[in-house]
Amino acid sequence: MRAKSLIVVGLALVALRGTGARSQAVAPAADSAADPVRVLVGRLDLGKYKTTIKGLTRFGDRRQGTDRNRAAVDWIEQELRSYGCSNTRRVSFEYKAVTGRGSVDGRRQTDAQGGGRLRGVRTRVGVNTDSLAQPDRALRALNAQPSTPGLREEVYCTKVGATHPDEMYIVGAHMDGHGWGEAANDDGSGTALVMELARIFSAPDVQTDRSVRFALWNNEETGLTGSRAYVAQRQALQGKEDPKGSGQYPEPKWLGMIQHDMMLFDHGMPHADGTVSREQRPEADVNIEFQMKSTFAAASQKLAWAVAAANEHYATDYPATVGNHMTNTDSNPFQDAVAAISLRENERGREIGAGWDPHWHQPTDLYATFNDRDFQLGLNAAQSTLGALGQLTGARLKP
Ligand SMILES: [Zn+2]
Numbered sequence: 001m002r003a004k005s006l007i008v009v010g011l012a013l014v015a016l017r018g019t020g021a022r023s024q025a026v027a028p029a030a031d032s033a034a035d036p037v038r039v040l041v042g043r044l045d046l047g048k049y050k051t052t053i054k055g056l057t058r059f060g061d062r063r064q065g066t067d068r069n070r071a072a073v074d075w076i077e078q079e080l081r082s083y084g085c086s087n088t089r090r091v092s093f094e095y096k097a098v099t100g101r102g103s104v105d106g107r108r109q110t111d112a113q114g115g116g117r118l119r120g121v122r123t124r125v126g127v128n129t130d131s132l133a134q135p136d137r138a139l140r141a142l143n144a145q146p147s148t149p150g151l152r153e154e155v156y157c158t159k160v161g162a163t164h165p166d167e168m169y170i171v172g173a174h175m176d177g178h179g180w181g182e183a184a185n186d187d188g189s190g191t192a193l194v195m196e197l198a199r200i201f202s203a204p205d206v207q208t209d210r211s212v213r214f215a216l217w218n219n220e221e222t223g224l225t226g227s228r229a230y231v232a233q234r235q236a237l238q239g240k241e242d243p244k245g246s247g248q249y250p251e252p253k254w255l256g257m258i259q260h261d262m263m264l265f266d267h268g269m270p271h272a273d274g275t276v277s278r279e280q281r282p283e284a285d286v287n288i289e290f291q292m293k294s295t296f297a298a299a300s301q302k303l304a305w306a307v308a309a310a311n312e313h314y315a316t317d318y319p320a321t322v323g324n325h326m327t328n329t330d331s332n333p334f335q336d337a338v339a340a341i342s343l344r345e346n347e348r349g350r351e352i353g354a355g356w357d358p359h360w361h362q363p364t365d366l367y368a369t370f371n372d373r374d375f376q377l378g379l380n381a382a383q384s385t386l387g388a389l390g391q392l393t394g395a396r397l398k399p
Helices: 002-018 036-042 046-057 067-082 137-142 184-201 225-237 297-314 372-392
Strands: 089-095 150-159 164-174 210-217 253-260 286-289 320-323 340-344
Touching: 036 297, 036 372, 046 067, 046 184, 046 372, 067 150, 067 184, 067 210, 089 225, 150 184, 150 225, 164 184, 164 225, 164 372, 184 210, 184 253, 184 372, 210 225, 253 297, 253 372, 286 297, 286 372, 297 320, 297 340, 297 372, 340 372
Parallel strands: 164 210, 164 253, 253 340, 286 320
Antiparallel strands: 089 150, 150 210, 286 340
């Protein structure tokens, strides 16, 4: 019976691969020798992840439209190239400062952004714009140059698939921040995660069937301007070989988009006095969200469950939870064109929106604010996405 059921499972796996059911998480063998994806996940390293976050915080809050933002884009590009992700490209777009952007919003007091209900203790949220709220004079000086309207750039690089170079998953995070801190969590933590994945997929012994694009969006904090520009400029280019007969696809067909934004801090709901626990709560989880009101809700949900299954299989410390109210993040511009999900420390609408992260857009969003239990949550999100991507793209090690 046992042998027979193994054969049945084997056939089922072949059938899944054969139909291209790429959003199904195929359970790989338990031992790493037989599972190249486990080997790749094992190459993620807490020290390297922290070092990359630290590297980003050297550019302060990396606010869009400043020299420190442009220097950060240059540094990210250099890093990607040094990992072997050498086919870097830039998307350019114009940003005109929006003034008087009033929100016409019919939400009730307990309606969360993106859907769902705000519950329990809530604290004030918002963006700090007061330079003097930053007590560190050196950091205050680093963040002093104001933003000016004009040309913006954002960088991406691509792992080209060996057998399906014309199809890709996009993995993203936003590299800009604000609030007079170091944007360490929002979103140095997501940016570093995407960079670490680029490093691992670009190793010379790694091969994938399908392509993976690593995108570091700019101008997220001005209303997803950079990711919207990418969709507007590149959606129609999908799947076109250029030049004809070259085997090159500047914009492979989109199979899914996975965004990472604020990965470190899950200390729970604020207490009745408005304070938040100093330590990562033991129940901390990675929140995977899709938007149930999007055109691609069904496909997005499937992708979310694939990442959740990869979390169960590969993540070392923290579980994942799937939610249906993805909002205010760079996967939203993709959600009506392709399966789109986001990974976060908490649900954006009803948890972060209720004040669960007291460092959000504040001068305290500093590298030094977070400890290893926080960084480990981000690394577990990286393990989840890398595990899922490895399965979905057919990642393997060259002999
Ligand atoms: Zn963010």
